[in-house]
Amino acid sequence: MRLKDKVILVTAAGQGIGRATAQAMAAEGARVIATDINADLLKGLDGIETAVLDVTDAEAIKALAAKVGPLDGLFNCAGVVHNGALLDIDDKDWDFAFSLNVTAMMRLCRAVLPGMLERAGQTGTASIVNMASMASSIKGFANRTAYGASKAAVIGLTKAIAADYVKQGIRCNALCPGTVDTPSLRGRIAASADPVQAEKDFIARQPMGRLATVEDIAPMVVYLLSDESRFVSGQAMLVDGGVTI
Structure with missing residues (x-):
């Protein structure tokens, strides 16, 4: 029950890392609000609240933040991977990578932050985990220009939030997985x-x-959202199977 009584919102919770993490959080006692753009993918998340959310819709983000109220934790898991070197991508690819991987994340953090500050004032801490990657944001990989640049921006956003609100009890860390099945x-x-x-x-x-399996990744998210990591903030946490050794 490492997350007992904590209220945590997860994006892209319909499958993959988001789904596994939502289930792991619930097993640790959290009240989880699992969101995804695809309602069908949210089926079967027993004991977990669900909501359809398009994270690129700014008004939908505001509405959901108002509905769920103050949060103890946020896991920004939604994202997209574009393949291609610089000469292979166009402005549309670049813009969408930043829209989904960075801007949507910023908007969600901004929307829930007032409530998280309220909760941190009561409990001493609240935590945000942003999905980054080791690929091209930490270590260069071929054919990942838009993806790597956007994920590097996630790390910058994470450190900025951590620095701005560290004295108010908000912790913010970036998760940098290796290649996950x-x-x-x-x-x-x-x-x-x-x-x-x-x-x-x-x-x-x-x-x-x-x-990596999703079960390799979920425990790190649980740790970063739990009070066990209360002295950890502004970090790019690698769970990469040794890629960046």
Whole structure:
């Protein structure tokens, strides 16, 4: 019950890391509000409150923040991966990467922050976890220009929030996973010219010799949202299987 009595909102909770983390939080005693743009993906999250949310809709973010009230925790998990080097991407790809990976995150943090400050004043701490990545934001990878730049911006946003509100009890950290076996990754593998080789290539860049599972990632999020991490803020937390050694 490491998250007992905490109220935590999760985006992109319909599948992958978001879903596994929402379930892990609930198992640790949190009241979880799981959101996703796809209502069907939210089915089966027993014991967890659900809400449809398009994180690129600024008004929808404001409405949800007002509805759920003060939060103890926020996990910004929604994001998109664009493939391509600089000469392969266009302005539309670039703009959407920043819209979903950075601007939506900023808006959600901004919308819930007043309530989180209220909760921090009562309990001493409240926590935000932003999904970044080790890919190109920490270590350079080929064909990840828009993705890497946007995820690097997530780390900058995280550190800025942490610095601005550290004295008011708000902690903010970025999660930087390695390559995780999720529906998103499986979709990118399936869309490649040679799916078998693509999977081998993803595994080959992991020194541990395997892809991460969502169960490898969720415990770090639980830790960062729990009081166990009360002295941790402004960090880019790597869970990458040794890629950045």
